[in-house]
Amino acid sequence: MAKKNLSTSLKLNLKLLRPQNSITSLFMGKEAPPKRRLRAVSAPYIPWLMPSKCFPKKxxxxxxxxxxxxxxxxxxxxDINNKAKESYSGEIKKEDFVYKLMIRQPDFVKLPLFKEILNYVKNKKTNPLLNQVNFETISEEKCVQMLHLGRFEDEPISFEKMxxxxxxxxxxxxxKVHKEISLSDTRKVVPEKLKTVLRFRVG
Known part of the structure; x- marks a missing residue:
């Protein structure tokens, strides 16, 4: 349902967003995988990002x-790290990136439920990345967003319009911090047809 709602925002628009709960994980610099593999990186998280699948059947x-x-x-x-911000000249190196991956959660998922689910999955799966995840309430408030159609490398064109x-x-x-919402599966969609919602805060 969320995908359908987002993909209808084909034009530039101003959004006033309410806070949302998300499960997040922070990556920095070279430890972070390339952007084109973000969905693949999220794969180990999928079982515990889906509370409906995590609950014991009984x-x-x-x-x-x-x-x-x-x-x-x-x-x-x-975002980029503080050192890169101090010497920023318009060019960004991959090792300077700092980014946080997240999956929005439905309103019924609160911190106690997240902890219960996480402990349940840790008992079922061995994955060191599970120790990096957090439960956060994300407040974006007033934002400009746009649906970018095409390659990640061409996003600056959309940002100029925004x-x-x-x-x-x-x-x-x-x-210069911005959010990207991936509406396409990069394993199945060619780069020229990727759909990515771009968003940044305004005031």
Missing amino acids: MDEKPSGYFDFTVYPLEGVW EAFTKDQGLNRLS
């Missing part, structure tokens, strides 16, 4: 407000 009581749901798309918040739109609205981009 669980007597489901959490309050529980409903079956479709997993939200993979999101990533992109920044011009922001200026026309009498607003300012608050920082």
Whole structure:
């Protein structure tokens, strides 16, 4: 359902977003895999990012407000490290990236439930990355977003349009930090047809 709603935002638009709960994991520099493999990187997380699949089949009581749901798309918040910011000249090196991967969660997933699910999965799977994950409430507030169609390398073209739109609205981009929401499976879709929602905060 989330994918359908996002993919209809084909034009530039201004969004006022409410806080959302997400399961996150932070990567820095060379330890972070290339952007084109983000969905593959998320694969080890999928079982515990899907609470409906994590609950033991014989669980007597489901959490309050529980409903079956479709997993939200993979999101990533992109930034560069402080050293790179000090010497920024318009060029960004891959080793300077700092980014956080996340999967939005339905409203019924709260911190206690996340801890329960995480402990359950840790007992079922051995994966050191499980120790890196956190449960966070993400507040984006006022943002400009756009659906980018095509290769990741061509995103600067879309960002130029977004920044011009922001200026026309009498607003300012608050920082170079931005969010990307992957609507396409990079294992199945050619780069020229990838769909990625781009978003940054404005004020």
